[in-house]
Amino acid sequence: MSGEPDLTAAESAVLGFIDEAAITSLTSALVEAPSENPGGTESAAVAVLDSACRALGFDVETHEVAPGRPNLVATVRAGTAPGLMFLGHSDVVPAGPNWSADPYTARIRDGRIYGRGATDMKGGLAAVIAAMSALRRTPEVGIELYGPLRLVCTVDEEEHGIGVRDFVSRPADHDFLGCVVAEPTDMQVVRGCRGASYIEIEVTGRAAHSGRPADGRSAIDAAAAIVEIIRADAARLAETSDDLLGHGTWNVGTIVGGQGISVVAPGCSLGIDRRLMPDEDPHRIAEELRATIRDRRIDTDGITVDVRVTMEMPGFATDAGHPLVTTAVGAVVDAGADTSVGGWTAACDGGFVSRDLGVPSIVLGPGNINTDAHQPDESVAIADLVTAARAYALAAMRLLGSPTSRPSASAAP
Numbered sequence: 098m099s100g101e102p103d104l105t106a107a108e109s110a111v112l113g114f115i116d117e118a119a120i121t122s123l124t125s126a127l128v129e130a131p132s133e134n135p136g137g138t139e140s141a142a143v144a145v146l147d148s149a150c151r152a153l154g155f156d157v158e159t160h161e162v163a164p165g166r167p168n169l170v171a172t173v174r175a176g177t178a179p180g181l182m183f184l185g186h187s188d189v190v191p192a193g194p195n196w197s198a199d200p201y202t203a204r205i206r207d208g209r210i211y212g213r214g215a216t217d218m219k220g221g222l223a224a225v226i227a228a229m230s231a232l233r234r235t236p237e238v239g240i241e242l243y244g245p246l247r248l249v250c251t252v253d254e255e256e257h258g259i260g261v262r263d264f265v266s267r268p269a270d271h272d273f274l275g276c277v278v279a280e281p282t283d284m285q286v287v288r289g290c291r292g293a294s295y296i297e298i299e300v301t302g303r304a305a306h307s308g309r310p311a312d313g314r315s316a317i318d319a320a321a322a323i324v325e326i327i328r329a330d331a332a333r334l335a336e337t338s339d340d341l342l343g344h345g346t347w348n349v350g351t352i353v354g355g356q357g358i359s360v361v362a363p364g365c366s367l368g369i370d371r372r373l374m375p376d377e378d379p380h381r382i383a384e385e386l387r388a389t390i391r392d393r394r395i396d397t398d399g400i401t402v403d404v405r406v407t408m409e410m411p412g413f414a415t416d417a418g419h420p421l422v423t424t425a426v427g428a429v430v431d432a433g434a435d436t437s438v439g440g441w442t443a444a445c446d447g448g449f450v451s452r453d454l455g456v457p458s459i460v461l462g463p464g465n466i467n468t469d470a471h472q473p474d475e476s477v478a479i480a481d482l483v484t485a486a487r488a489y490a491l492a493a494m495r496l497l498g499s500p501t502s503r504p505s506a507s508a509a510p
């Protein structure tokens with residue numbers, strides 16, 4: 098879809114303010130501030146972001162949602178109309194083995210930055226900050242932004258989402274016409290994501306000598322029956338598929354049980370991933386599972402079953418014709434990249450912003466989540482970071498830069 102950019106002189110001037118060296122430097126500094134999760138170690142990376150944003154003149158606030166785990170909100174003030182939000186997260190998954198060098202020493206080779214978090218998603222955060230920095234200078238070229246720009250950087254996205262839950266629970270101080278989640282999409286415009294949830298099941302039985310198994314009640318047998326219920330429901334879900342997001346899925350990721358080979362199993366636990374369509378509620382799904390377990394009489398005669406939702410990340414879908422989507426597509430093309438519009442099988446914090454704040458959302462960012470993220474020798478192309486910053490700046494100017502192009506804050510997602 099890329100071709101000759103369709104830029105005004107003012108837009109070209111603003112894009113000229115985007116500094117590749119600054120993006121590279123900030124991405125590298127963020128990589129070298131380890132923020133592994135599990136671990137709760139985001140504070141060093143947030144300190145780097147805080148310092149960079151303050152140096153550029155942004156209004157910056159941080160708030161600890163747990164000890165040593167601060168959310169950051171950085172704002173470029175501009176007008177009183179609805180603004181544009183960018184969303185990212187400061188945590189990264191653990192580095193793990195098989196790296197060719199220290200994962201927390203940023204390395205630049207063949208136009209790419211290597212290090213844990215380079216793609217997911219410290220490079221995206223640096224691109225957003227570069228775009229916001231350039232957009233602060235729009236008055237110099239005769240562009241007035243009618244609403245503010247805001248970066249929200251949350252903790253704990255890779256695990257339980259305590260950061261975004263805290264953010265959406267706080268009173269809003271401004272309206273936003275849209276949210277761009279800067280996760281790595283290879284610059285494809287993702288207008289919808291499935292959600293995710295974890296459901297944990299504890300089955301309790303009664304131990305007995307394996308020579309007389311009828312004296313006991315096997316928690317493993319009961320757990321196996323529950324797995325069959327899940328398997329059947331997974332097949333049912335697969336019978337109907339949405340064009341954008343496919344369908345909900347089940348995955349039994351862990352099973353732990355038993356006391357010993359010669360003992361009837363007194364306990365068994367299941368760890369289950371349930372991917373969600375935008376209209377699905379994991380608590381309702383868990384209750385329906387409980388009801389089926391009762392109907393099948395699995396939790397009788399000495400067997401008890403506890404079903405709990407331990408993590409929830411909602412899905413979302415933004416209409417293909419929404420100005421946020423159509424403007425983002427044009428911005429990516431004019432920034433010099435090919436793009437398309439579609440859905441994502443992964444989940445992200447944007448579901449909370451869409452569901453709880455009513456702000457239409459898309460996911461759009463540099464890097465490839467499938468080939469680069471969560472892997473040894475994670476890397477991102479510097480050219481892609483620059484393209485992302487250019488696309489973010491163009492989208493913001495076109496959404497906020499003139500009263501005729503500005504969609505209503507109440508535009509339906």
